[in-house]
Structures are given as C-alpha cells and as structure tokens.
Amino acid sequence: MSAFNTTVPEKICLVIPPSVFLLDERVFTTLGILKVAASLEVAGWPVEVLDLSGFTNYEEITRLHVAQSEARIFALTTTTPQMPATANVAAAVREARPDAATIIGGPHPTLIAAALKYEQKQNLEGRAHKAFHQLEKMFDVIVAGDGEDAIFEAIAAVETDQVLVDADSSSSPMFLTSKRLDESPWPARHLVDLESYKYEIEGYRATSLIAQLGCPFNCGFCGGRQSPMLRRIRTRTSKNIIDELEFLHLTYGYRGFMFYDDELNVNKDIVQLMDGICDLQDKLGTDFRLRGFVKAELFTAEQAEVMYRAGFRQLLTGFESGSPRILENINKKATRDDNSRAVEFAKSVGMKVKALMSLGHPGESHQTVEDTKNWLLEAEPDDFDCTIITTYPGSPYYDHALETKPGIWTYEYKKTGDRLHAYELDYNVTADYYKGDPDGGYKAYVFSDHISSEELVAARDALEKEVREKLNIPFNPSAASVNYEHSMGQMGPLPANILRASVPEQTQRKAA
Ligand code: B12
Incomplete structure (x- = not known):
C-alpha cells in the first residue's frame, strides 16, 4: 500500500455492496454508512457514495469507477449475507487500483469482532478467529461498532499496521452515547438516489x-x-x-x-x-x-x-x-x-x-x-x-x-x-x-x-x-435487478442512482 497523507481531507469513496438475495434491493437505503458519510462531510472530507444496490454487474461498475475515481480510500459496509458480494467488490477495487486502501465496517465485521473477543476470553481458537483472518486478508482496516467517530481512526490506520479499530465497547470513546447519537448528523441521504428507492x-x-x-x-x-x-x-x-x-x-x-x-x-x-x-x-x-x-x-x-x-x-x-x-x-x-x-x-x-x-x-x-x-x-x-x-x-x-x-x-x-x-x-x-x-x-x-x-x-x-x-393474503411480488449498460467498457460519469458525491454547499444540515 502506498503512503497516504490522511491528515489532510481527501476524497473518500464509501461503497454499498448489493444485497443480491433481497427480492427488491431498492426499497430502503442503507442508513448506517450514510451516517458515516455525514460525519465525514461535517468534518470537511469530500465523500462519494457508490451505491451498488440492485446492479447485477456490480463488479464491473466497481472496476470502472475505481479506475477513474480521485479516491484512494474505499470504505465498504456489509452485513453477513452481503459478504459474497462484498468480497467480490473488494477484489474489484484491488484489481482496478492495486494501491487502494480498503476499510470494512458494519454489522458483519462488528459481529465477527465480538465473537472473536468471546473466543479469546475462553482461550478458544474457533470459527470467529477464522472469520476474522478471512476479513484481514480482504481488507486493510476492520471497524467494529459505531462508525461516526471510528471512521477517522480507520482512515489514520491505513497508514499503520493497525488492523482493527474497535469502537464496539462501551468504554471506547468512539462508542456513541445517547448524547453523542443525538448530536451526530443525520444520514447523508443526499449521497444516494433516494428517489430510486420505492x-x-x-x-x-x-x-x-x-x-x-x-x-x-x-x-x-x-x-x-x-x-x-x-x-x-x-x-x-x-x-x-x-x-x-x-x-x-x-x-x-x-x-x-x-x-x-x-x-x-x-x-x-x-x-x-x-x-x-x-x-x-x-x-x-x-x-x-x-x-x-x-x-x-x-x-x-x-x-x-x-x-x-x-x-x-x-x-x-x-x-x-x-x-x-x-x-x-x-x-x-x-x-x-x-x-x-x-x-x-x-x-x-x-x-x-x-x-x-x-x-x-x-x-x-x-x-x-x-x-x-x-x-x-x-x-x-x-x-x-x-x-x-x-x-x-x-x-x-x-x-x-x-x-x-x-x-x-x-x-x-x-x-x-x-x-x-x-x-x-x-x-x-x-x-x-x-x-x-x-x-x-x-x-x-x-x-x-x-x-x-x-x-x-x-x-x-x-x-x-x-x-x-x-x-386471503396475497404473495409478495418480486422485482428484478438491473444491469447497468455502458458501451464497450468506456464509461462516462455514472448515473446518479449509482454514484453521488458531496458538493460543499450541500453538506448535511445538522440537527438544530
Ligand atoms: C433496517 C434493517 C434491515 C432493512 C434494511 C437494510 C438496509 N438496506 O439497510 C431490511 C429489512 C431490508 C433488512 C434486511 C435484512 N437484514 Co437487517 N436489519 C436492519 C436493522 C433493524 C437496522 C439497520 C440500521 O439501519 N441500523 C442503524 C445504523 C446506524 O447502524 P448500522 O447499519 O449498523 O451502521 C453503523 C455501524 O455498523 C457502522 N458502519 C456501518 N457501515 C460502515 C462502514 C464503515 C466503513 C464504517 C467505518 C462503519 C460502518 O457505523 C454505522 C453508524 O454507526 C438491523 C438491526 C440493527 N438494529 O442495527 C438489522 C440487521 C442489520 N439485519 C440483519 C439481517 C440478518 C438481515 C437479513 C439477512 C434478514 C433476512 N433474513 O433477510 C436481511 C439482509 C439485508 C442486507 N442488506 O444484508 C442482521 C445482520 C446480522 C449480520 N450478521 O450481518 C441485523 C444486525 C439484525 C440482527 N440483530 O440480527 N434489514
């Protein structure tokens, strides 16, 4: 990995991997990573969100975007069932940009880190150890817990050997108290195409x-x-x-x-x-x-x-x-x-x-x-x-x-x-x-x-x-995923339902 100067705000790309197993991926947007995005924006970091929800050719979209993005740090969110797609997205980032740094946060790494601590307490080396090592191989930095403050430590960690940023402990200053939660900015919904969520x-x-x-x-x-x-x-x-x-x-x-x-x-x-x-x-x-x-x-x-x-x-x-x-x-x-x-x-x-x-x-x-x-x-x-x-x-x-x-x-x-x-x-x-x-x-x-x-x-x-x-309750209808069409691998700007970036004057309005 190349050396990053992470003290000066630079563009961060936040990625929402698809949830290929959901009947319709564009119903509710993923709010957690948008809270992280809002924190970055408030602190003056330019942010873009690559929202791959609902796209079957998400790996291709990732490769094409990463190759042309100004961002060098790519931070992904994931739940456990998203992991197969998340692993593919991480591989596509690396393929398009071998010097990129990747951060993973969200429920899956949080739960794996919690299970790892439980095994460690019992002097066991079981499934959580294995799962944690798998994550370590895929990502440079793993974040457990609330991301609003942890993202800044994670960005700093890409320059060091620190692999785990652990905010998932009530004694961590990065663990949100009710007061901090109340003060933290609302999800940066303007960084996804909310209209496309129906x-x-x-x-x-x-x-x-x-x-x-x-x-x-x-x-x-x-x-x-x-x-x-x-x-x-x-x-x-x-x-x-x-x-x-x-x-x-x-x-x-x-x-x-x-x-x-x-x-x-x-x-x-x-x-x-x-x-x-x-x-x-x-x-x-x-x-x-x-x-x-x-x-x-x-x-x-x-x-x-x-x-x-x-x-x-x-x-x-x-x-x-x-x-x-x-x-x-x-x-x-x-x-x-x-x-x-x-x-x-x-x-x-x-x-x-x-x-x-x-x-x-x-x-x-x-x-x-x-x-x-x-x-x-x-x-x-x-x-x-x-x-x-x-x-x-x-x-x-x-x-x-x-x-x-x-x-x-x-x-x-x-x-x-x-x-x-x-x-x-x-x-x-x-x-x-x-x-x-x-x-x-x-x-x-x-x-x-x-x-x-x-x-x-x-x-x-x-x-x-x-x-x-x-x-007399009818079955739920299902909606198909879509393929983003572009001609012959040449890609212009991605449409707004895939990529949105912060514009300085549009930063998230903080709770009054
Ligand atoms: C809303 C919700 C849904 C919605 C919407 C999902 C969506 N598009 O966001 C729907 C109904 C679609 C859904 C579906 C499912 N869900 Co659900 N869902 C939730 C729920 C109730 C709230 C999620 C949320 O918004 N939390 C609030 C935000 C602020 O928290 P957050 O997302 O965790 O994000 C914070 C941190 O994780 C971290 N973070 C997140 N991403 C990143 C990224 C970086 C880089 C960093 C640094 C930090 C970071 O910072 C964020 C801010 O603090 C949670 C339970 C819960 N209370 O969290 C379950 C939960 C996420 N769901 C879960 C499950 C299992 C499912 C399903 C598999 C259910 C099913 N059988 O189909 C599917 C899978 C969906 C998917 N995409 O993977 C599990 C996931 C467990 C796991 N091992 O991953 C949870 C944790 C419930 C549970 N306790 O078991 N879900």
Whole structure:
C-alpha cells in the first residue's frame, strides 16, 4: 500500500455492496454508512457514495469507477449475507487500483469482532478467529461498532499496521452515547438516489429512519447479542427525531416513514414522542403514515392508541412462533398469550399487524410448525412472513454451538435441552445462505432432532400457502435487478442512482 497523507481531507469513496438475495434491493437505503458519510462531510472530507444496490454487474461498475475515481480510500459496509458480494467488490477495487486502501465496517465485521473477543476470553481458537483472518486478508482496516467517530481512526490506520479499530465497547470513546447519537448528523441521504428507492405506507411515499439503537433482549437467532453496538439501547431526544421527520418532509416531501428501531416501545418516552409527532403534523398541516416494530410483551393499549393517533397504521412484531416451547427455546420472553394480546391491542385501534414468523429453532418439529400455523390462523394478522432461521455469526445459535459431527454445529438451549443443528457454511461465498431463491423455494441449513432441513422447507412452504389462502393474503411480488449498460467498457460519469458525491454547499444540515 502506498503512503497516504490522511491528515489532510481527501476524497473518500464509501461503497454499498448489493444485497443480491433481497427480492427488491431498492426499497430502503442503507442508513448506517450514510451516517458515516455525514460525519465525514461535517468534518470537511469530500465523500462519494457508490451505491451498488440492485446492479447485477456490480463488479464491473466497481472496476470502472475505481479506475477513474480521485479516491484512494474505499470504505465498504456489509452485513453477513452481503459478504459474497462484498468480497467480490473488494477484489474489484484491488484489481482496478492495486494501491487502494480498503476499510470494512458494519454489522458483519462488528459481529465477527465480538465473537472473536468471546473466543479469546475462553482461550478458544474457533470459527470467529477464522472469520476474522478471512476479513484481514480482504481488507486493510476492520471497524467494529459505531462508525461516526471510528471512521477517522480507520482512515489514520491505513497508514499503520493497525488492523482493527474497535469502537464496539462501551468504554471506547468512539462508542456513541445517547448524547453523542443525538448530536451526530443525520444520514447523508443526499449521497444516494433516494428517489430510486420505492416504498409506500398506505399509499404515502415513504422512507426509513432509525430513532434509537440497540435491543437488550437475547433471542437465540438474533445477531449481536455479544455486541454492545447492537445490544445497548441508545436513544435520541424526541425533539431530534421530530426534527429529522420535519427535515425529511420538507426536503423530500415524504409523508410515510418506516421506523427501523428494533422495538419502538423499549423507549420509555414513546408517548411523548408520539404526541410530538402529532404536533408536527398539525404544524405542517399534513398527515403522516408510519410503520415500525414493537415488542409484544411490552405493548399496551395506551401505546396502541397513541401510535395510531401519530399515524401508525401498520405494526410489525417478531412473534416468531405459535409454540410455547419454541418461544421458550428462543428465549423470546413474550408468551403465546402476550403475542395474541399485542395483535388484539393493535387491531382494536385500527392498526394492521404484520407477523414475522420463523421456523427452524431448537426443538422444532412438525407439531410446533402446526402450532405456528394455528396461531396465525387464530390471531389473523393482516400480513405475515415466515422464514427459516439461519444461524449466523454473532447470534447465540451460532456463537454457542459446538461441532458435534464433522461439518455439523449443534446449539442446545440449556433449560429444555432442545437442540438445533446447522451445517457449516462459508458465508463469504454462499450467497443464498439466508433467504434462498426468491423465485422458487427456500433453502434451509438447519435441522432439529425432529425435523430435517428438507422437511422444514416443505413445512414452511405448506404453512405459507395455507395461511395465505385462508387469511386471503396475497404473495409478495418480486422485482428484478438491473444491469447497468455502458458501451464497450468506456464509461462516462455514472448515473446518479449509482454514484453521488458531496458538493460543499450541500453538506448535511445538522440537527438544530
Ligand atoms: C433496517 C434493517 C434491515 C432493512 C434494511 C437494510 C438496509 N438496506 O439497510 C431490511 C429489512 C431490508 C433488512 C434486511 C435484512 N437484514 Co437487517 N436489519 C436492519 C436493522 C433493524 C437496522 C439497520 C440500521 O439501519 N441500523 C442503524 C445504523 C446506524 O447502524 P448500522 O447499519 O449498523 O451502521 C453503523 C455501524 O455498523 C457502522 N458502519 C456501518 N457501515 C460502515 C462502514 C464503515 C466503513 C464504517 C467505518 C462503519 C460502518 O457505523 C454505522 C453508524 O454507526 C438491523 C438491526 C440493527 N438494529 O442495527 C438489522 C440487521 C442489520 N439485519 C440483519 C439481517 C440478518 C438481515 C437479513 C439477512 C434478514 C433476512 N433474513 O433477510 C436481511 C439482509 C439485508 C442486507 N442488506 O444484508 C442482521 C445482520 C446480522 C449480520 N450478521 O450481518 C441485523 C444486525 C439484525 C440482527 N440483530 O440480527 N434489514
């Protein structure tokens, strides 16, 4: 790597790799890396964002862009299922520009670093060590945790031998406190083509935002249970959230907002926040339609009422299962009754409910799948989806599993002794690890002592078909990815839906 002078701001290229496994990649933009972009802009660094979401020829686009970009530092974001594409993007950057420096941040490196620390504490050298070494081979600098401040240390680290920039510890000054989160600039949405992301809530054009960070619960399938970034609740003031809604409305005209907080109702100020959102609509002389997630056992009739008043017409909840035993094995904390009650509270005020269900937990059987189907038919949500669990790094199902046969990793929920087995997979190359082929069938890489992977897939398909038919819920349509056409490898400027750069006078407006 050549020597960089990273004390003087130079152009940084931030890259959003595609999510080839999603049915439609241009629904919600990736907000995390846009928070990093906003931090850089506020500090005076020119930034460009290469948004590869939805492009099948993303490697070619990367090579062509990198060869002509002024940037020499390329910083990528990634979740685990994006890793196969992310690895290809990193290779394309290196191919086009061997002296480039690469930085990787986001949920995947954060979770791998957290799992690595867990192994180190136990004097183990297991899967996290291997995964971390794989990342080290692909990238110059690995960032764990919140990126708003860590990006500056990462840029400095490209000149040194430092590989890991670890912001994922509450003792790190780079770990955002609620106060720092509140002060940090909102995502630099002007650096992506927001118009090309299409979503509607009840007919209102919508975009997404994050009002708080972290979920303190410990569900077995969920990533980040050992990662403070994903676990610690960090809240923003109601005013700051309301200001962001106002900014999004006035700047882009949105009246629909999807809150991507893990659970809106872990926020003790939820009633105050909803009242403030009502006042904002009065002030603007408009009305909003909102959508977000709540945790079932914390959901109350009062919350339902105030959320409806603020504009919520759709709620999503990870109910996961209709089987009390499976809810226990997940360590879900919500009971079957809590789940049913949450649906009733929402419906009683006129809100629709999307039930997020999953199969493939420890102890899953034909009977527990039947229980899940029956709960859906009884609770009658307005919509649902039902996935098959994949054990990915950073989740208890993965991190606490032991290799019980070559290539088979087994997690046991200690209280009941129920087990889940997962096939070893290289998530750096297996792209359909998570959702399977959108046009035909899921793939399961897990099985229990009572049901095989193939049976899980068949049971999932049958459940989905029967519940959709009986509750009259149509299947979701899928949208195809596109190929960016250019003639004979000669590339002019990339269109705005792929590349956007900061213009000095347009830097992100800071929260007032
Ligand atoms: C919104 C969301 C989605 C949305 C939108 C995704 C999108 N386009 O952004 C949808 C519904 C599409 C979605 C889908 C999926 N999701 Co999702 N999703 C989330 C959620 C709830 C919020 C993400 C977010 O915006 N966070 C807030 C921002 C500020 O945080 P952030 O993205 O982590 O970014 C910060 C740091 O990571 C870091 N950072 C990020 N990038 C970079 C880059 C650099 C260079 C640096 C320095 C730092 C840095 O700095 C950022 C600012 O602090 C998270 C859970 C969570 N609470 O974070 C799960 C989460 C990211 N999803 C997850 C999963 C598993 C999925 C799916 C696989 C689900 C499925 N079965 O299909 C798919 C895969 C999607 C994908 N693209 O990979 C996992 C990922 C676990 C993993 N191992 O990677 C998470 C962590 C949930 C969990 N706890 O298990 N998801």
